[in-house]
Amino acid sequence: MSKVLDKKMLSRDVVQMKLLAPEIASERQAGQFIIVQVDSDFSERIPLTIADADEKAGSITIIFQIVGKSTLKLAQKKTGESVENLLGPLGKPTHIEKFGTVVCVGGGIGVAPLHPIAQAMKNAGNRVITIIGARTKDLLILEDEMRSIADELIICTDDGSYGRKCLVTEPLKEICEKGGADLAVTIGPAIMMKFCAETTRPFGVKTYASLNTIMVDGTGMCGGCRVTVGNETKFVCVDGPEFDAHLVDFDNMMLRLRSYKPQEQDANHACHLQAAIDQLQR
Amino acid sequence: MSYIPADKLKEEAQTIIKEIDFSNLKPKDRLRIPMQEMPAQEPKARAKNIQEVALGYFEEQVKLEAERCLQCKNAPCIKGCPVEINIPGFIKAAAEGDYQKSVNIIKESSMLPAICGRVCPQETQCMAECTVGKSLKDMDKSVAIGRIERFVADWERAKGKMSVPEIAPSTGKKVGIVGSGPAGLTAAADVRKAGHEVVLFEAFHKLGGVMIYGIPEFRLPKEILDKEIDNLLSMGVKIKRNFLVGRTRKVKDLIEKDGFDALFIGTGAGLPNFMNIEGENLVGVSSANEFLTRANLMKAYTPDKADTPIFTGKRTAVIGGGNVAMDAARMALRVGAEKVYVIYRRTENEMPARREEVAHAKEEGIIFSFLSSPVRILGDETGKVKGIECLKYVLGEPDDSGRRKPVAVKGSEFTLEMDSVIMALGNSSNPLISQTAPEIGVNKWGNITVDEDGKTSMDKVYAGGDIVLGAATVILAMGEGRRAAASINKLLADNK
Numbered sequence: 001m002s003k004v005l006d007k008k009m010l011s012r013d014v015v016q017m018k019l020l021a022p023e024i025a026s027e028r029q030a031g032q033f034i035i036v037q038v039d040s041d042f043s044e045r046i047p048l049t050i051a052d053a054d055e056k057a058g059s060i061t062i063i064f065q066i067v068g069k070s071t072l073k074l075a076q077k078k079t080g081e082s083v084e085n086l087l088g089p090l091g092k093p094t095h096i097e098k099f100g101t102v103v104c105v106g107g108g109i110g111v112a113p114l115h116p117i118a119q120a121m122k123n124a125g126n127r128v129i130t131i132i133g134a135r136t137k138d139l140l141i142l143e144d145e146m147r148s149i150a151d152e153l154i155i156c157t158d159d160g161s162y163g164r165k166c167l168v169t170e171p172l173k174e175i176c177e178k179g180g181a182d183l184a185v186t187i188g189p190a191i192m193m194k195f196c197a198e199t200t201r202p203f204g205v206k207t208y209a210s211l212n213t214i215m216v217d218g219t220g221m222c223g224g225c226r227v228t229v230g231n232e233t234k235f236v237c238v239d240g241p242e243f244d245a246h247l248v249d250f251d252n253m254m255l256r257l258r259s260y261k262p263q264e265q266d267a268n269h270a271c272h273l274q275a276a277i278d279q280l281q282r
Numbered sequence: 283m284s285y286i287p288a289d290k291l292k293e294e295a296q297t298i299i300k301e302i303d304f305s306n307l308k309p310k311d312r313l314r315i316p317m318q319e320m321p322a323q324e325p326k327a328r329a330k331n332i333q334e335v336a337l338g339y340f341e342e343q344v345k346l347e348a349e350r351c352l353q354c355k356n357a358p359c360i361k362g363c364p365v366e367i368n369i370p371g372f373i374k375a376a377a378e379g380d381y382q383k384s385v386n387i388i389k390e391s392s393m394l395p396a397i398c399g400r401v402c403p404q405e406t407q408c409m410a411e412c413t414v415g416k417s418l419k420d421m422d423k424s425v426a427i428g429r430i431e432r433f434v435a436d437w438e439r440a441k442g443k444m445s446v447p448e449i450a451p452s453t454g455k456k457v458g459i460v461g462s463g464p465a466g467l468t469a470a471a472d473v474r475k476a477g478h479e480v481v482l483f484e485a486f487h488k489l490g491g492v493m494i495y496g497i498p499e500f501r502l503p504k505e506i507l508d509k510e511i512d513n514l515l516s517m518g519v520k521i522k523r524n525f526l527v528g529r530t531r532k533v534k535d536l537i538e539k540d541g542f543d544a545l546f547i548g549t550g551a552g553l554p555n556f557m558n559i560e561g562e563n564l565v566g567v568s569s570a571n572e573f574l575t576r577a578n579l580m581k582a583y584t585p586d587k588a589d590t591p592i593f594t595g596k597r598t599a600v601i602g603g604g605n606v607a608m609d610a611a612r613m614a615l616r617v618g619a620e621k622v623y624v625i626y627r628r629t630e631n632e633m634p635a636r637r638e639e640v641a642h643a644k645e646e647g648i649i650f651s652f653l654s655s656p657v658r659i660l661g662d663e664t665g666k667v668k669g670i671e672c673l674k675y676v677l678g679e680p681d682d683s684g685r686r687k688p689v690a691v692k693g694s695e696f697t698l699e700m701d702s703v704i705m706a707l708g709n710s711s712n713p714l715i716s717q718t719a720p721e722i723g724v725n726k727w728g729n730i731t732v733d734e735d736g737k738t739s740m741d742k743v744y745a746g747g748d749i750v751l752g753a754a755t756v757i758l759a760m761g762e763g764r765r766a767a768a769s770i771n772k773l774l775a776d777n778k
Contacts (some may be wrong), residue, residue, distance in 0.1 A: 087524040090526070216590070221571055259593065261671045
């Protein structure tokens, strides 16, 4: 059992939740994730990245978007209530060292897991440039947190409602052209990570992508999370979640992410989900 | 084997029982008692439900089957049992109708009789040594030891009160058991009996390891599993669920910081194998582990209740010939597949699956394609499975395992239309422990290496079960857990 210590809506369908998990809080490192299951009998186990942790308070913070039944169930938990199962920290931690200038590129909800990585990179003595993007201003998260870490912060929105009107790949390309990147880390929708990898590839800038695939156990047992990396099959949960973005087969990954689309649509008509999200705003 | 309805089996047993004078049976007479078939659900009906297939003996059948035992002085069957249950002892008590005594005798050696009675491959263990089978020159006619074991265990559970072994006075020592599968549970019970404090760590939200996520409800009902585990835990074992040793806490920290006097690692087999053929990452291809975990642990067979989805194809191919392949194929039928193929590259004779499971699968309508193996999986324009291309094989010379090696027939490609493929090709070891505890030595396959006491290369740390053996069976894992527990008990007794 893990108690919900605090919950707030970061945007209409993005939730920030603080959970009591002292063991995870003290062991977790940047880049790792957890598996959460609201109740033992029939709930789904879902992997979510750790956005922050407070070892003293024994708490971890997760940030997630409501995309279906399971994330909605989690979002409906109120402060003081508990989720039944929380497992972690899972996955290999990010390899942190002094690379020089590290460009951290986050899109949408991907900014959340990027936050501890940017922090750790900064602490290791790197110059950190952060590019964060969202469809529109209201969907942008963790701007202040990222600003406090980054040496330079670039904001992009698709509709130009805030920051630059462009995709995150545009400033990324400019930085690479100036020879200003020793390493890039990208977390966000698969399609964004794919194009970040394509952007840095011609410049030979080493790029890591943190993948969030379908998982059941999160410990290597099921293989549902497998991705093709450099023509080899890898398990995101035990071999990752971070891989060399230039070697990841993102097209196959995107395909596999849609494996259960028909069942997911059965589980929640879009209108039901929207109505439930409306409820949460009150 | 052909299907005989349960009431018919009961009637037959009742008739035979009346004709026998049990007060004065000679070995010759015992050999004449017919072996009792296991009553089962009707095949067509059970292929569409999730309830247990085997229904358990009727009391008359238990009497007859137990009376077939010759009570050999040298008890060869015990040598065939990895946990050395006093088999003639419990069978004699069952024959006398003293079921409590019978189950108590089993529990001296195994705390999981209802489970072992269901899932042990008795035909390759205790039954393979049975004098009755040898005398009748048909090992299939050995005493059905597991079925009797199951009956007495079920009898005790139905009665509501299950016995718990005596526990020695507290020693003040603390032992951690990593993994709550058959190896871990057995080790936990044995170490606890010696009076040590036991903490059981499990990564999942439910206990049982492969018995909860892998073995299907229709072969091992989870209610029975839970009850048997609860009974074992009532010995005073502490449980830490959602705890992944290696990640939530390192092995080293458990010993150096948290004061564990010894650890037993029984984390199981782990990573599912794939074939590394084209199309294996298409939508609709999964490992048997994933498919069965979704179905069993996550209860995806009840789609109206469970949130976890499962890929329900109309035409499913299961690749492999072991028990897991049988479980996956039969589960696929139950979650809605119309045609299920098992594709295996050797013949039925070489199949590692239990014969009983193969027979059950056939009765339920599973189609077997022997001497064939996939070359690639074909996808449609949206990346979903649409077929599987296979090659035909013939059997050649025996290989290292003693089985005749399958050899591909050139130009024999054929294609089967499929919309889902389940890979049941065994497992490789999970690298988590060795990644996070380099002190623990592993072999080239990543299995933890242990000495004859079950001790690893790290001080105070023992291991057993599939993480040591590679993929094996529930009972072998239990045997490993028992051996390591004995070593741990000895270590702690010596270190007073």
